[in-house]
Amino acid sequence: MKLIFDKTVPGRCGVLPPASDVPTTINIKKELLRDADANLPELSELDVVRHFTQLSRRNFGVDTNFYPLGSCTMKYNPKVAERVASYPGFAHLHPLMPQLRMGGLLAQGALEVLYDMDKLLCEITGMAGFTMQPMAGAHGELCGIMIMAAYHRDRGNKKTTVLIPDSAHGTNPASAAIAGYKVASVPSDSAGMMDIDALKRMVGSETAGLMLTCPNTLGIFEKNIRQICDCLHSVDGLCYYDGANLNAIVGKAKPADFGFDIVHLNLHKTFSTPHGSGGPGAGPVGVAGKLLDYLPVSIVIKRNDGTFALEYDKPKSIGYIAPFYGNFAVILRAYVYILMLGKAGLKEVAENAVLNANYIKEKLKDYYDLPFDGLCKHECVFSAQRQAANGAGAIDIAKALIDAGFHPPTVYFPPIVKEAMMIEPTETESKETLDAFIEVMRAIAETAQKDAAKLKAAPITTPVGRLDETAAAKNVDIAEL
């Protein structure tokens, strides 16, 4: 499809700004103005609408196709949340309003949403307090590690290292490094869990903390989690819970009970806010009581008269990590979701997410290698090694799924599984969809045996075939200037 810039017809304009009702003064001297107009498209409104509508049809989304992308929790995003986010009382509220004298009284509804969310997330995770500021999961990780660093600085601890399992998301080591820590990788054992003996050998006085997701990226619950956290606490290390996989245990168990001191939650995963083609998300961070003082400012408090206000007076706080209160409209959508589901609904989420994942695992394990057999939680990880040996690996299976109308699972992650295929069906998918997917996956396994070349040719139903990513990285063509 042509680029939008290539559709330009000089002189055409889509939407006119309002007419001027003031003198045209041009108050700025010429030297401070740009020498030529920005070369933006010149198109009618219909041109623009049709261009982007046609682009939209070149996408798979949860609303169009089953999207079992492991570790991403691509569940259905209820439309009611979109509607609420567009209410003018929320959509048009200026973020600086509470900083004006009496202005906070004109933003009581928004402050109440933030306050309520804090309390709800505390109850869901067992933590003592939350900040809503982090604007994504990785941003939450960075915020959490900054809190960890503030805690150790405050106590005079000389800590240099953060421990991270080898099965972790790449964001974990990157976040720890960016916050100023060295990273050490803890190996997994033969059951796909953290090697606890290795951990014990690695934990020392220099250990600042451990970052862990539980269930882990293999979809396996770390049964020694209490012991792991105790081990860290014995050297005054902190345990950080990467909430990417909370969907597996929401409404069933609380990370605080496992021994975690800091958690981040991906509201766009467990709490069903749309992924938006890769953002915006939200990654609120919760902490145990001993870390409350370090949370970012500001915090929403409830005054004795029942009104809500922002509190800034927190001398030990790590400060601001976002300009205001995080991605408010995302937090609002997650709030709507939690209110609708309630206590029983959240429990059903975990139960059905885990049921759907185990159902797929059992139905496919005769067809693909399952490196770690046993109960899984919200996702199951297969290996396509058997198929790869015959000429068609995980990537080929992924592309063949596209031709069958399914978004592929996450492939080649976690890195500790060769030819990994990480399938996360989520709780909102029906048995009919799962059965159709299982049937296609079985057929692909059969094709991989008989005619691997056919899989290598996939996809053939998409606007483009497999793209040359090596050339893209080498020739770097990233803008039409």
Add this chain to the structure above:
Amino acid sequence: MSFIANTPQQQKQMLDQIDLTMDGLFADIPKELLAKDFNLPAGRSEFEVRSRLAELAAKNYTGLTCFLGGGFYDHFIPAAVYSIISRSEFYTAYTPYQPEVSQGSLQAIFEYQSAICRLTQMQAANASLYDGGTALYEAMMMALRITGRNKILIDDSVNPIYRVMIHSYTKNLSIDLEETKNSEGVVNRKDLLNRLDNSTAAVIVQNPNFFGCVDDFTDIAQAAHSRGALLIVSCYPVSLGILKTPGAMGADIAVGEGQSLGLMMSFGGPYLGFMATKKEYVRKMPGRIVGRTKDGQDRVGFVLTLQAREQHIRRDKATSNICSNEALCALTAIVYLSLLGKEGLKKTAQLCADKASYAWQRLTSIKGVKPRFKTKWFFNEFVLDLPANAAETAGKLIEKGFAAGFPLSRYYGDMENSLLVAVTEKRTRQQIGMLAEALEAVL
């Protein structure tokens, strides 16, 4: 209401087929780690939840006439912007890891990157960052990586909200972060040049700056480059409809808050951080980047590229920990820029400047109200010195129906009486006149 499709009968059927029970699915979690109870409310229907949220929305008052800015502006948003970004093929997709089924998102981001380059006159842009403040922090980290140095000079005319964010982020890092003090609302060249040395990684400035003043940093770019330092310019994208660009000034990295490009204020987010740089620094840039390439049949397509910089490949050696971008916000921006187009953006920027100029004349003609700074070169925002405390005055104006501006004492100790007033294309001559009357009345 949990949006689960499978009926209890189907769930039972599935459990039977895999020879498990619902409790059995959680048998791997040690019993003592299962929660005893959750003190959470019962679920509610859509109707009840919408009623409750409508009540909460009604507790926010958005009827004030808005002259509040500070980096976040009440601009007009065409209806077609919302129509396009409401297409769920865009908003229910995820990061385009599988390019063949994500050409829509990928091409839109490529077009967004191109538009950011054209707007800033820079050569390369990424797929977006969280917001203007984190974009500025990422630009600073990028400059530290490129130069291998550890000193940063940041002017106090840069948005103070972003400056406090950068202070938070650098607390655990050994970075020498120095603030230079503005003179008459613009960068004090003498102070800055004195402090610029061979250990300086970057100079950070903003245009228009937090006070709304417009500057040309060409001289600062030259001075920085002569010392081997980079120039980072934070800018306001709508202003680039008419103002001299970071690229033309010789900036190495341009960043900014993209909220003004069609995003609703939404009480602080989600917004959009944009970042653009010179071609030679592309591989040092953080965040997702979309590139153009071809398939086996020579058809043009788009992919995520230069992933060797990123956390999922490089882990602790990555250029940033960033995983997502703000793709839907970037889509909003490219749709907005396409609808307004070349002429519309220029006109919008001109309207902002003209209306601000009119408001400046109207308001400074009130007895006792004076412009804070000598410079007459401002874009759509300016600082007034009032004959009374600015925070108190702004409070009184709220009662008269105006968010009259942002009192600066919160961030600038010596500016008790200073009010930062913003004017967008949405403000009418009549509203400006009414603000002037109201201000006169409360002073």
